[in-house]
Amino acid sequence: MSFSSDIIEWYNKHHRHLPWRETDNPYYIWISEIILQQTRVVQAISYYHDLITHFPSVEDMAQASEESILQLWQGLGYYSRARNLHATAREIAHKHHGTFPASYHDLLALKGVGPYTAAAIASFAFNLPHPVIDGNVMRVLSRYIGISDPINSSKGKKLIHDALSALFDNNNPANFNQAIMELGALICKPTSPDCDYCPVRSECFARNHGCVDILPVKSKKKPARNRYLHYWVIENQGNYLLHRRTANDIWKNLHEFLLIESPVPLTEFDILNANPIHPDIVLSKPDFVHHQIHQLTHQTLYVQFYHLHTMHFEPKNDFFWVKEYELKNYSMPILLRRFTDKYLI
DNA sequence: AAAACGGGGAC
DNA sequence: GTCCCAGTTTT
Structure with missing residues (x-):
């Protein structure tokens, strides 16, 4: 049918049940998305539970100390996320009077919220038509379209962005975003992807050209x-x-x-x-x-x-x-x- | 454009 | 050991 309907149909049948998928409350979506930055789903779950239990509302988090949030964040890494979480909770409670920003533009202005997270909250909480680009999406599209430029280069990112804009489903923003990320997580995995079960395998460039295992290309990083x-x-x-x-x-x-x-x-x-x-x-x-x-x-x-x-x-x-x-x-x-x-x- | 920022899990 | 994870911020 179409890329969007194919992956959404697959998603509806095979997706995981994750705690942050049971809500459309932007506060909970926000917490989950900050935790999930550079973090695996399995590691995120207990931290998500602990944070929403201790701070059920943005006002609760705004009243808490930064230290109390850092304590709950221990072991998760990238601690600027916890510091920004606290600063942003106070920003929302005091300057936005407890009402979560409801546009991509306003979300992007929050500390710790970049293009990915703003699009994730905009789509999942408000069903606004903003495509997410995360590691999953870059991997899926570099293979599906056949992008040989490094995905961490400017040119590679633009190609991904343009391809995604063409494929994006403005009528189903939340479902499209969930579906393409879940496809990357469950089927189009970094190593040994399960192409046989992929809903879009017939039009996949990498699958049709036998280069699934060399895409996406990524330029080397500095040694530690x-x-x-x-x-x-x-x-x-x-x-x-x-x-x-x-x-x-x-x-x-x-x-x-x-x-x-x-x-x-x-x-x-x-x-x-x-x-x-x-x-x-x-x-x-x-x-x-x-x-x-x-x-x-x-x-x-x-x-x-x-x-x-x-x-x-x-x-x-x-x-x-x-x-x-x-x-x-x-x-x-x-x-x-x-x-x-x-x-x- | 590149580097800094954690920690864990898969291979 | 290497790579990557529902990235963002700073330089």
């Missing part, structure tokens, strides 16, 4: 850089020294122990010889040392934890003491959360 993190896990009578990261770096606004970082490897001797607090503050030898490698997309972290004791002192700058059993109440990157769970709780 190395960072060497030395955490001083300093204890005084069941209290631990903590602070909040505020630099424009990974884990902004999350908490951590005292950190000494070097761009090159250092020995334990090098590290422990330098007192990071003050010459007058006596530190014990470490009780134990834990080391591990933590792989991020653009960085490889070589991490050492030195657990040691000290006398009480008044922390400088933004450091403060936290009782061991209250460490769980401070947002931390998953790397540190796992360390405290394993050794300190």
Whole structure:
């Protein structure tokens, strides 16, 4: 029939039942779409549930602290999403008087909402005719149309955009968008796609030319850089020294122990010889040392934890003491959360 | 246009 | 190990 009717018919029969598909409330759609940015559906589900349970309305989220949202976001990564979620909830509650923006243009103006998310909310919550372009859509169209330019290049993106405009179904925006993304997720997968079950296989360029496994083309990305993190896990009578990261770096606004970082490897001797607090503050030898490698997309972290004791002192700058059993109440990157769970709780 | 921003899962 | 995930923001 047509691309749109083919994929929508397939979608109606085979789609997954996901929590955010049971609602057209823009607030819930918004939360789900922010979570789903660069995040797999299976990982998103429990976070979505936790967030809407703690903050049933945008006013609830607006009244909450950023820290409380970061705590619920722990382990999900790309923490600017959580910070923007909080800022945008306040923006909507106060400047929009609690009414969610209902146009693509107004949605796009929200922090953390880009072209994809604005189109997703516009179509799913308001059934407005804005096509979404995400990783699924780019993969489906690069194969279906036969786009050999890298999909992360300007030319590739324009070809995708133009092809999508031609195929888009203005009469069924929400269903079209759901269908094409679901097709990418379930059938037109990155590796070993199930072309035999694809509703549009007969007109698919890649299928007809035997190049399903080389499309989409993507230009290479930079290799990860190395960072060497030395955490001083300093204890005084069941209290631990903590602070909040505020630099424009990974884990902004999350908490951590005292950190000494070097761009090159250092020995334990090098590290422990330098007192990071003050010459007058006596530190014990470490009780134990834990080391591990933590792989991020653009960085490889070589991490050492030195657990040691000290006398009480008044922390400088933004450091403060936290009782061991209250460490769980401070947002931390998953790397540190796992360390405290394993050794300190 | 390119880089930065997390973490997990599939291969 | 590599790639990619319902991308956005900053440089």
